Amino acid sequence: MVHTIEQIAAALGAEALGAVDLEVTGLAEPATAGPDQLALAMSEKFLADLSKGAARAAVLGAGSDWQALGLKAAIIAPRPRYALAGLTAAMDPGTGIAAGVHATAVIDARARIGAGAAIGPFVVIGRGAEIGANARIGAHASIGAEAAIGDDAVIHAGVRIGTRVRIGDRVFIQPGAVIGGDGFSFVTPEKSTVEMARETLGKGSAPAPAVSQSWTRIHSLGSVVLGDDVEIGANTAIDRGTIANTEIGDGTKLDNLVHIGHNVRIGRDCLICGQVGSAGSTVIGDRVVLGGQCGLSDNIVIGDDVVAAGATKIFSNVPSGRMLMGSPAVKMDTQVEIYKAMRRLPRVMKTVEALQKAVFNRGQND
Known part of the structure; x- marks a missing residue:
């Protein structure tokens, strides 16, 4: 994939300087960049590394003297990290999921496959499922009965989509994620020691049950709904709701190894980092950021624009705009x-x- 400096700058809305017709084939860190690669030296700490590599062109932050750095051309990005998003999108070689339907795919006769959809090897698509136009389904993925996948969605290898799950347009799901497993919801015939602990908050010891207790499953009749432009990380699990659906709002991004319990509702444009766990029936507002390993108790409400540092443990409601840290969160x-x-x-x-x-x-x- 070959691009000129001028083409790249135009796509980014950035300024191109020097030999703007210079062609590059990819991106590289400054110290290892070859003569046909565009070096990424957007922050001050990377400028010195340009002399270690062989790059002729680089992306630089505002105010950098590209000629003094010995470059033939430069792209000046006023917001470097945002420019990186556009650069990587332009250079991305794609998912590698071949066009068409692979001969080994198993597709129920009542499923509907949209125009231009790509279905990889050993994919299983259940009864009445709908696959949107130009969606791409990687090898060994399974799509449950009556599930719906939106247009231009990317479902990577080994993903499991449960029955009746609804997935919006342009959703991106990394390998191994499970969307729509049953919620972890059980009850005992008599009041359990867990219920007693909740009521007493540990004051005194809970009396032993009069009879032995066993856990009875509460079945999950709801499903999971993912909005448009949602991204789900590898090996993340989102449980279906008990009666209502578990919901993830438009534009929200979940990292790897995140667990979202049954009935949880997450708003728009949230960022949920790795190993976050949310217990059931919690409501999370819009634009919330949860750092890695945050934990959320069940049945609480997190307001809009809350930011929680990594490993924060949230046990109670949080007002909008609050910035939290610690365990318990303060x-x-x-x-x-x-x-x-x-x-x-x-x-x-x-x-x-x-x-x-x-x-x-x-x-x-x-």
């Missing part, structure tokens, strides 16, 4: 002060011990 600036205080504890304890000895010795002398 305001981010409060947690910073708590952390500073914790680091001072050893020194404080030595001071306390010294004061105790001084008081004791004085009492002995008196």
Whole structure:
């Protein structure tokens, strides 16, 4: 794939300088870039690495002196990381899912396949399922009965889409994700020790049940609905709802190894990082960002524009716009002060011990 510097800059809405007709075939880090690659040196720390590589052209941040760096051409990107999104999209070779329907695919006669859809090897598509126009389904994926996949969606290898799941347009699902497994919902005939613990918050020990208890499944009659432009990471699991659907809003992105419990509703344009777990029936607003390994209790409400740092544990409702950190979660600036205080504890304890000895010795002398 060959592009000129001028073509790339025009696609990005950026400024091209120097030999704008210079052609490049790909992207590279400055230290390893070859003469036919476009070096990515958008931040100050990468500029020195340009001399280690052989790049003739680079993407630079505003104010960089491209000629002093020995380049023949440059693209000036005022918002470098955003430019990276456009650059990688232009250079992406694609999914590798071949056009057409592979001979080994198993497709129910009542399924509907849209124009231009690509179905890979050993894909299974169930009764009444709908595959949108130009959708691409990777090898060994399975699409449950009556599920619907939108136009231009990409379902990578080994993905499992459950019965009646609805997936919007341009959704991107990485390998191994499971969308629409049953929710983890069980109940006992009599009040369980878990219910007692909730009621008492651990005050005293819970009495033993009068009879042995077994867990009875609450069946999942709802499904999962993913909006348009949603992305789901590898090995992420989203459970179907009990009665209503589990819902993920337009534009929301989930990282690898995320678990979304039954009945959860997530708003638009959220960013959910790796190993986040949300218990059932939690409501998450729009534009929420949850750092890696955050944990959310069930039946709570997270407002719009909340940002939670990695490993934050949220046990109660959060108002819109709040920035959180810690376990249990508190305001981010409060947690910073708590952390500073914790680091001072050893020194404080030595001071306390010294004061105790001084008081004791004085009492002995008196």
